[in-house]
Amino acid sequence: MKTAEEIFNLLKEKFSGSVTEFKTDKPVEPFIIINPLEIDKVCRFLYENSALTFDSLVNLSGVDDANGEKTKDQSGFDIIKGGTLSVWYHLESIKFRHKLVLKTSTDREKPEVASVSEIWNCANWHEREAFDLYGIIFLNHPDLRRILMPYDWETG
């Protein structure tokens, strides 16, 4: 069993450029911030490393950070330009019983995140949901279609 901080130090050593920060200030659980285009490599390492073996992806969720420039349209709805969209990953090792939270933020105007569905099959539907509801594009996803909304739902 390893703590989140130990895992962060391990990752920092291996992926110095793409693992940026370890956050413990406000949240209930600490999390690690990772570069969106390198997340698949980091996850592959977490999955394959024999001392970590994160064999299960518990949850994956898209979040709209709404930190861009806000204006109102004619009907009074918010229109946001710029800022970021985020994806949160909750990983767990059933073998070693440790947990880890990862976060990655991507540009709202070009929201691209590397897909992890080749590592964990269950990421497939979670990523489709984040694509459907938040418009985040998961690169190299095998089947990136809408899932909850109708297939012909207009983007907007």
Add this chain to the structure above:
Amino acid sequence: MALKTEEMVLNMGPQHPSTHGVLRLELQLDGEIISDVIPHIGYLHRCFEKHCEAMTYPQVIPYTDRMDYLASMYNEFGYAIAVEKLMNIQVPERVEYIRVIMGELQRIASHLVALGTYGADLGAFTPFLFCFRDRERILHLFEITCGARLLYNYIWIGGLSHDLHPDFIRLTKEFIKEFRPNLKELNELLSYNKIFIDRTAHVGVLPAEAAINYGITGPNLRASGVKWDLRRDDPYSVYHKFDFEIPVGSGEKGKTGDCWDRYFIRVLEMEQSLKIIEQAIDQIPDGDISSAIPKRVKPPEGQVYARVENPRGELGYFIISDGSVNPYRIKVRAPSFVNLAVMGELCKGHMIADVVAILGSIDIVLGEIDR
């Protein structure tokens, strides 16, 4: 002259009695053999997550009821735990005990629907009526507690809406006493019925490694032989005080992780739930149930992921708070949503009739898949 052959596509649903709700399965067939199954979901999408952002924290509770509508108590339970973790609220012990009792009764009620309808799917109609007769008594217990039979709004942040009814303990004890023989009867009627075993054993085998990789949780994972139960492995509430076993699939009638294992694990789990309820009733302390309910629910800024062992698997709430009275983001990790994704993998190479057996054994509720 050579015959021309091609794959055929057959739609099962959206309105089909054995899809357990509005689900469309696109079956790709090579004759009668399934080459792939593609589930199409979203027919019940009610924008639950988006809607929560406009509600205050306590106002979300009735909406959680409507996700997995066969296990409403447990949905509230998980949500309450998540918000309490975010606000760091200590709940009185009596409340914890009542929550566990309600949660386990709900587990039995939910499994009874799962098993009854599974029998009905495969042509055994009598066990369905027997199961619903027993479930009715649990619903009656819920009704005298909070006035509702299906959607309770009973477990609140920091407490409960009502204390136990004066008759509750007596009626629950009576129920347990009369339900145990009924379980044996169910085994004779359905579990060890030869036709039923023929339909379910060796069908839809899910190996343990694939199950973990697909994120399968709950009875479906345990049927594959993985001893993983959040009540034991990531304990919440007062579950650490009770003595109970975690049954796992052993391939008694076929292969470990087949439909029969997934069915029978639920029967065994009901016995364990009875055991937990008995212990909880004996140990339940006196006390106030509303002392920890906050006047104003306004959690500090931050994020939390809290999870419970729902009758269908791991139910997780990922909540981001921006420090206001409305949640900034709620994502629900619904067990059925994750469990359904394995359908295609399980059905490959089986016959059309087995699709019904496999889908029923996964035990999905579309309300929480589509949210």
